[in-house]
Amino acid sequence: AQSVTQPDIHITVSEGASLELRCNYSYGATPYLFWYVQSPGQGLQLLLKYFSGDTLVQGIKGFEAEFKRSQSSFNLRKPSVHWSDAAEYFCAVGGTSYGKLTFGQGTILTVHP
Amino acid sequence: GAGVSQTPSNKVTEKGKYVELRCDPISGHTALYWYRQSLGQGPEFLIYFQGTGAADDSGLPNDRFFAVRPEGSVSTLKIQRTERGDSAVYLCASSLSWGETQYFGPGTRLLVL
Numbered sequence: 165a166q167s168v169t170q171p172d173i174h175i176t177v178s179e180g181a182s183l184e185l186r187c188n189y190s191y192g193a194t195p196y197l198f199w200y201v202q203s204p205g206q207g208l209q210l211l212l213k214y215f216s217g218d219t220l221v222q223g224i225k226g227f228e229a230e231f232k233r234s235q236s237s238f239n240l241r242k243p244s245v246h247w248s249d250a251a252e253y254f255c256a257v258g259g260t261s262y263g264k265l266t267f268g269q270g271t272i273l274t275v276h277p
Numbered sequence: 278g279a280g281v282s283q284t285p286s287n288k289v290t291e292k293g294k295y296v297e298l299r300c301d302p303i304s305g306h307t308a309l310y311w312y313r314q315s316l317g318q319g320p321e322f323l324i325y326f327q328g329t330g331a332a333d334d335s336g337l338p339n340d341r342f343f344a345v346r347p348e349g350s351v352s353t354l355k356i357q358r359t360e361r362g363d364s365a366v367y368l369c370a371s372s373l374s375w376g377e378t379q380y381f382g383p384g385t386r387l388l389v390l
Contacts, residue, residue, distance in 0.1 A: 168319075196376070207281075208320070208368065208381040254319050263308065263375040264333060267319030 166191045166257050170268035177245050178276045185240040185271050187255030197238040198256040198265065199229055208254065214238065225249070250275045279303065281382035283369050289388045290359055298354040298385045302371030309352050310379060311344055312368040320368055326352060327375050359389045 167190045177183055189195055196215050200208040212223025219231040229240045238255060252272050258265040282301040290296050302309050308327055312320035322336040326346045334344075341359075346352040356363055366386050370379040 198378075200381070205383075207383040208370075210378060210380065213378055256319075258376070258379075263325055263327075264310065264322040264336070265312075265320075265379060266322070267312075269317075270319050 166195075166266045168255050168257050168266055168268035170253075170255055170271050172271045173269065174272045174274070176274040176276060179247050180244050183240075183242045183245045183249070183273070185253050185255075185273070187238045187240065187268060188236050189238060189255070189257045190236065191257050196258045197229075197231060198258070199223065199227070199238075199240050200254045200256060200267075201251045202254065202270075203251045211240070211253075245273075245275055247275045247277060249273060281369055281371050281380055283367075283382040283385050285385060286383065287386045287388075289390065291390050292359060292361060294359050294389075296356050296359055296387065298356075298367050298387070300352045300354070300369030300371075300382060302350060302352070302369070303380060306371035306373055306380075307349070308372045308375045308377070308379075309346060310370040310372075311352070311354050312370065314366045314368055314384070316365075323354070325375075332375065356387075359387075361389050363387060364389045 169188045198213045199211040211227050214221050214231045252270045254270045255268045256265040284299045310325040311323040314320045324334040324344050329349045341357045344354045366384040368384045370381045372379045
């Protein structure tokens with residue numbers, strides 16, 4: 165069965181600081197990996213995805229993530245956080261074997277001015 | 278183009294009542310998914326359709342939940358004899374086909390009193 169773990173429920177950073185959100189997954193085949201962001205009262209917006217190829221993927225809003233098969237991880241990073249990045253972030257795994265997505269519990273990001 | 282839309286945005290009902298939640302996918306998307314997001318949790322898969330047929334309904338919690346997609350476009354999630362534990366945000370997503378990137382709607386927030 166597929167599963168996703170986001171170890172950090174809540175992270176607080178200062179505006180301008182760097183950010184890394186952790187994601188570990190379990191999947192029986194080559195995974196498709198996703199990061200979504202959800203702002204209060206909003207739907208889930210896709211930040212980036214990994215299907216194959218280059219293990220470092222670039223997304224919208226200056227985010228990037230690196231797929232590390234040996235560590236079963238897909239951590240999200242941003243070099244300099246903006247106040248508008250405050251939201252909840254979800255990592256998800258899916259694939260051609262399983263059309264459905266399995267999400268982690270989410271990480272709430274708070275940004276201090 | 279237009280994204281995934283869901284109606285109503287909010288629904289308040291009484292325990293034991295019947296509710297219907299509607300999802301309009303992105304035009305041309307053949308796959309449609311329903312997820313449920315409880316407070317403080319990531320979305321959990323309920324069911325997905327490829328065309329008109331339910332390809333995987335393994336996430337439906339019990340037989341009070343049912344979903345249809347009669348013409349391969351709009352889908353309706355139906356909940357009979359609602360219980361307080363059904364209170365959650367119900368999310369709909371669509372993708373070009375099975376296993377492709379899923380785009381989410383804003384959700385329907387259901388409150389069962």
